[in-house]
Amino acid sequence: MSDMFIAKGNFPGVIEKLMSRYRVFAPVKNGRYQEFTAIKEAGEADLDFKNTRLSPKGLFHPQAERMFEYSLASDDPQAGIVKESPKDFSPRVILGIRPCDAHAFRVDDANFNTDTIKDPWWIRRREATTLIGLACNAPCATCFCTSMGTGPFDASGLDAMLVDTGDGYAIEVLTEKGKNVLGITSGWESASGEIEAKVAGLRQAAEKSIGKAFDPAQIAPRDTLELFNAPIWDEIQFACINCGTCTFLCPTCWCFDIQDEVQGDKGDRLRLWDSCMFPLFTFHGSGHNPRGQKTQRVRQRFMHKLKYYNDKYGSGTSCVGCGRCVQACPVNIDIRQVGRQMASPGCSCPA
Amino acid sequence: MNNPYLPYPVRIESVITETEDRNLKTFKLVFLNPEDEARFAYTPGQFGMLSVAGQGEIPIGIASSPSEKGFIKFTVNKVGKVTSHLHNMKAGDIMGVRGPMGNWYPWDVLEGKNLVIVGGGFAFTTLRSSIVYMLDPANRSRFGNIDVVYGARNPGLLLYRDELAEWERRDDINMHITVDSTNDPSWKYNVGFVPAVTKQKAPSAENSYAIICGPPIMIKFTLPVLTELGFPPDRIISSLEMRMKCGIGICGRCNLGTEYVCKDGPVFTLEKLSKLPNEY
Secondary structure (H helix, E strand, O other), X not given: OOOEEEEHHHHHHHHHHHHHHOEEEEEEEEOOEEEEEEOOOXXXXXXXXXXXXXXXXXHOOOOEEEEEEEEOOOOOOOOOOOEEOOOOOOOEEEEEEOHHHHHHHHHHHHHHEOOXXXXXXXXXXXXXXXXXXXXXXXXOOOOOHHHHOOOOOOOOOOOEEEEEOOOEEEEEEOOHHHHHHHHHOOOOEEOOHHHHHHHHHHHHHHHHOOOOOOOXXXXXXXXXXXXXXXXXHHHHHOOOOOOOHHHHHOOOOOOEEEEEEEEOOEEEEEEEEOOOOOHHHHOOOOXXXXXXXXXXXXXXXXXXXXXXXXXXXXXXXXXXXXXXXXXXXXXXOOHHHHHHHHHOOOOOOOO | OOOOOOOXXXXXXXXXXXXXXXXXXXXXXXXXXXXXXXXXXXXXXOEEEEEEOOOEEEEEEOOOOOOOOOOEEEEEEOOOHHXXXXXXXXXXXXXXXXXXXXXXXXXXXXXXXXXXXXXXXXXXXXXXXXXXXXXXXXXXXXXXXXXXXXXXXOHHHOOOHHXXXXXXXXXXXXXXXXXXXXXXXXXXXXXXXXXXXXXXXXXXXXXXXXXXXXOHHHHHHHHHHXXXXXXXXXXXXXXXXXXXXXXXOOOOOOEEOOEEOOOOOOEEEHHHHOOOOOXX
């Protein structure tokens, strides 16, 4: 349900106002693709897009990030002692994030912020961030969010959600953070019944345009080891080249590496995205590798997303149906097809 | 908010070369900030992440026992980048440690039980921690008989030889030290593989738990012996090794089904392991 409406002509003023209070990140056109970037002027934000090629996970879990720094100078009494690197946790707005990607952060929260596990950097970035989403009026052919517990108008991971009505944006405010955004900006008017009806129509059309990919509820009750040992994996992994593109684009692939990098007598400890597709991911110093075969690695990715996550947390999957891996896989491996096979391992037909 | 990735700074107090091949060294570490020692309160079976600035981090089982105060000990096999660098470090050098990490041997369940400890090669570190812990006067009465089968390829590859000899002399622990082979005429202990010696010594499974750590081949051939002796899968306890980075259940690489070995393990019963994907 929309709270307010703004004409498109007034929207740059909203962005400018936000920029005076927050660091603002928005989709910015870079070559053929949009990419979430810190904008310096309102005009850089490009809200006429399908989705960004890279998911916005890097805004919370950067692809490469300095964790710590240290000196190795022999005359430094602090040499060898690891210290936290400075980071910017000042308030920021992410504008134009898609509902599936916002939902992904809630999936990732289950890994980074639990009763027993607290990743300080993830948590502080989450706290500092207001998510102003943009509903999807025209989902891609590869989208399957509605099968994965979210949808083109799912506002559950957002602080506020915009809907592009053609000549303006309707906004639904969902949290205190979202209210603040509305409070400091101007140009809004009450959403009329006509706007309401238009948003409802856009929502219905968008949801209807997305087909059923597979049913995760059919995978959840299956016996884990039976699925693990099912013969489907040989066929699924056959074409895979273990490039890791799927894991890098995925908004819910959070696995990372920690590496030290030294220049002269100063060093950094870095956190870097890693991928279960790479043999080195599990390679022991001794030479032993528990997942030395491609089949094992491909199986790990899909089992972790569609089965282990559910086994561990009791509900859901760690896939939001954004379709990036389907679009970018160089050998056309399609998680929707894999999901169907996992739902009924006896049958590998496309239906 | 505590930063679980930030190592406690420690000083290397001493380095002891444990084995004749010089591939295993024990590092005795002292916390630079004394209050960090209390923060690192651990239980036998847990591990720590050793941090060497400029090199990286490695997960290593804690070899000292919480009954030993003022320091922590780690025995490190030289295999890769960090361990090779560590082997060249010396007393007085500064490094770091994070932890303690993971679960531990289930001491509350083991109370009042007989313990059969089976170890092989350099996988004897957390078992050393456990033995020292159980033999501590404050703890010894909490456990029944303690049998230890510990083997290495030859006498020079046994860890903690002074302590092994001392335990041999005690009457409250039954030591069964063995080597695969030796040409030392003065060798006075067993000769034979760990599974065979376990079978020969046949410790009773009654009211007993077995803890087994060692190379996969040793575990593979010892498990049937323990089963034959009457140990059910929920009374055989082992500890897994995996490549790890965060050590706190976030970074994903030690994932086995629902478990993160670093956080939900490394200690598992055989019964639990049989329900997990066997990718370890």
